[in-house]
Amino acid sequence: xxxxxxxxxxxxxxxxxxxxxxxxxxxxxxxxxxxxxxxxxxxxxxxxxxxxxxxxxxxxxxxxxxxxxxxxxxxxxxxxxxxxxxxxxxxxxxxxxxxxxxxxxxxxxxxxxxxxxxxx
Amino acid sequence: xxxxxxxxxxxxxxxxxxxxxxxxxxxxxxxxxxxxxxxxxxxxxxxxxxxxxxxxxxxxxxxxxxxxxxxxxxxxxxxxxxxxxxxxxxxxxxxxxxxxxxxxxxxxxxxxxxxxxxxxxxxxxxxxxxxxxxxxxxxxxxxxxxxx
Numbered sequence: 660x661x662x663x664x665x666x667x668x669x670x671x672x673x674x675x676x677x678x679x680x681x682x683x684x685x686x687x688x689x690x691x692x693x694x695x696x697x698x699x700x701x702x703x704x705x706x707x708x709x710x711x712x713x714x715x716x717x718x719x720x721x722x723x724x725x726x727x728x729x730x731x732x733x734x735x736x737x738x739x740x741x742x743x744x745x746x747x748x749x750x751x752x753x754x755x756x757x758x759x760x761x762x763x764x765x766x767x768x769x770x771x772x773x774x775x776x777x778x779x
Numbered sequence: 780x781x782x783x784x785x786x787x788x789x790x791x792x793x794x795x796x797x798x799x800x801x802x803x804x805x806x807x808x809x810x811x812x813x814x815x816x817x818x819x820x821x822x823x824x825x826x827x828x829x830x831x832x833x834x835x836x837x838x839x840x841x842x843x844x845x846x847x848x849x850x851x852x853x854x855x856x857x858x859x860x861x862x863x864x865x866x867x868x869x870x871x872x873x874x875x876x877x878x879x880x881x882x883x884x885x886x887x888x889x890x891x892x893x894x895x896x897x898x899x900x901x902x903x904x905x906x907x908x909x910x911x912x913x914x915x916x917x918x919x920x921x922x923x924x925x926x927x
Contacts, residue, residue: 670874677867684860688917691924704844706837726826733819740812745789765826772830 665735672732679725686712713776726769734762804896804903811869814862821859853926857917864913872906 685692690700701708712718738758742751790797795812798805832843875881881902886893896903 670877673867673870674874677870680863681867684863688920688924691920695920695923706840709833709840729822733815733822736815737819740816744791765823768830769826772834775834 669732669735669739672728672735676725676728676732679721679728682721683725710776710779713773714779716777719773719777722773723770727766730762730766730769734758801896803900807869807903807907811866811873814866817862818859818866821862850926853921857921860917860921861914864917865910868906868910868913872902875902 687703690702693700703709703712738755741754746754795809798809828843828847832839876899881899882895883898
């Protein structure tokens with residue numbers, strides 16, 4: 660039953676990541692895309708543009724949501740691949756624990772930067 | 780009585796490469812897996828670059844961007860976008876099929892049989908065409924922005 664819910668969560672998180680990552684990529688490429696149509700915008704990779712986005716709660720919300728959902732989707736996908744390799748139940752428990760710890764560390768690291776920049 | 784053992788047909792990672800009779804859909808499954816693993820690796824690299832270096836201020840950020848601004852990393856970035864386009868749209872196909880949409884009405888099993896992958900082939904081809912359109916779009920986009 661647990662794996663059924665995980666599979667459902669994998670599908671839902673995948674759909675949400677596709678939307679949020681699509682927004683992220685569109686913004687990063689916006690100067691080129693809009694430049695093609697003759698509209699000039701600031702380089703999204705410039706420090707000033709990045710800080711401007713980092714000070715807006717909406718963008719911080721989008722980035723933290725993308726990070727959380729992306730980590731879940733990626734690491735649960737990795738666990739699904741490992742499950743197919745027929746490790747013993749004990750080994751799989753250790754690997755699952757390692758994946759969870761890895762996810763928590765990267766979630767903390769990825770959340771720290773936007774929150775620090777939001778306060779600047 | 781003969782000792783009955785389960786058939787040893789688990790090929791492990793080697794089994795990813797040989798698609799047997801499953802053809803296109805099985806190769807898409809392998810590609811979905813490979814692009815997924817690639818996106819995880821890139822995600823870790825990207826997360827490190829945008830957190831550790833970003834919070835250290837403008838000078839470190841500019842140095843990092845200058846280091847990454849070369850044809851090798853730009854080509855890598857393009858491959859990541861291509862991997863994302865494929866993984867996202869192929870994932871959409873998998874969700875549509877898993878939820879039972881676009882499978883057609885049930886048909887009686889009359890010879891010659893039409894297997895499930897072939898009945899879903901049209902959706903697969905439409906999705907792959909959409910991936911190709913996105914890849915061409917991003918190629919033009921990256922070329923317009925310069926390769927480093």
